[in-house]
Amino acid sequence: MAISSSSCKLPLVAVCQVTSTPDKQQNFKTCAELVREAARLGACLAFLPEAFDFIARDPAETLRLSEPLGGRLLEEYTRLARECGLWLSLGGFHERGQDWEQTQKIYNCHVLLNSKGAVVATYRKTHLCDVEIPGQGPMCESNSTMPGPSLESPVSTPAGKVGLAVCYDMRFPELSLALAQAGAEILTYPSAFGSVTGPAHWEVLLRARAIETQCYVVAAAQCGRHHEKRASYGHSMVVDPWGTVVARCSEGPGLCLAQIDLSYLRQLRQHLPVFQHRRPDLYGNLGHPLS
Ligand SMILES: O=C(O)CNC(=O)[C@H](CS)NC(=O)CCC(=O)C(=O)O
Numbered sequence: 001m002a003i004s005s006s007s008c009k010l011p012l013v014a015v016c017q018v019t020s021t022p023d024k025q026q027n028f029k030t031c032a033e034l035v036r037e038a039a040r041l042g043a044c045l046a047f048l049p050e051a052f053d054f055i056a057r058d059p060a061e062t063l064r065l066s067e068p069l070g071g072r073l074l075e076e077y078t079r080l081a082r083e084c085g086l087w088l089s090l091g092g093f094h095e096r097g098q099d100w101e102q103t104q105k106i107y108n109c110h111v112l113l114n115s116k117g118a119v120v121a122t123y124r125k126t127h128l129c130d131v132e133i134p135g136q137g138p139m140c141e142s143n144s145t146m147p148g149p150s151l152e153s154p155v156s157t158p159a160g161k162v163g164l165a166v167c168y169d170m171r172f173p174e175l176s177l178a179l180a181q182a183g184a185e186i187l188t189y190p191s192a193f194g195s196v197t198g199p200a201h202w203e204v205l206l207r208a209r210a211i212e213t214q215c216y217v218v219a220a221a222q223c224g225r226h227h228e229k230r231a232s233y234g235h236s237m238v239v240d241p242w243g244t245v246v247a248r249c250s251e252g253p254g255l256c257l258a259q260i261d262l263s264y265l266r267q268l269r270q271h272l273p274v275f276q277h278r279r280p281d282l283y284g285n286l287g288h289p290l291s
Pocket residue numbers: 050051054055056062092108129139140141167168171192193194197198
């Protein structure tokens with residue numbers, strides 16, 4: 001592979017694609033192998049999909065398998081990040097929050113760990129996927145999950161400023177706009193996308209979010225069959241701020257890598273200054289300040 005001298009210095013990110021099952025230990029093993037491979041290949045930040053911890057058969061099992069942020073599974077990931085010396089986007093952890101005792105419901109929590117394994121940010125999915133798509137089986141995330149209360153300010157990482165979201169959130173451009181206006185350079189949508197909406201919407205939505213925010217978009221996805229009742233679309237990818245798909249995973253579990261070029265991003269934003277052309281006088285400031 002030819003790498004020019006200037007691109008050698010660009011940070012490399014890894015996008016991991018897995019098929020989670022209800023077996024948490026096995027899922028951890030699979031994810032850990034991919035993260036170690038990402039580190040060997042020189043990535044500074046690895047992205048895992050929504051439900052990297054497990055995909056259960058029903059809401060009761062989801063609740064039973066869930067853990068608090070201070071639980072054993074996150075401890076294992078802390079050690080993994082430290083051992084590999086890279087940052088980890090854990091794209092959707094089934095989290096027993098502070099209010100677990102009262103609500104008996106969880107949060108779909110995107111956790112960002114630094115290379116020392118410390119939790120630097122959490123974002124709890126704000127748009128829950130309660131939909132009935134013919135041919136896909138009903139999804140009612142709110143059976144087990146509470147919506148998060150707020151957006152999270154973009155976080156500085158070795159690859160750029162990362163704005164956190166989860167899966168179904170990608171259908172709400174207001175959120176991506178808010179994160180971009182708050183300084184995001186990389187938007188990330190860890191996902192477990194359905195097999196009917198996937199072929200129709202997945203790539204279009206991700207590329208649209210990249211083009212309109214002029215951010216890199218990183219989407220780590222679940223793929224394949226999780227159990228008798230559920231399968232996911234896969235097609236993990238990285239899109240650059242021009243809308244080009246610069247990396248994609250193949251069909252099964254695995255990873256793909258992309259360089260993040262922030263000087264390209266800045267140049268593009270200068271050439272095509274859409275953020276300066278917005279007309280909040282006509283439609284309001286849709287990207288509300290985060291806090
Ligand atoms: O269930 C879990 O354990 C983890 N959560 C998910 O898989 C969520 C809720 S069911 N999936 C989605 O949001 C798919 C969205 C989608 O497919 C679309 O927007 O078309």
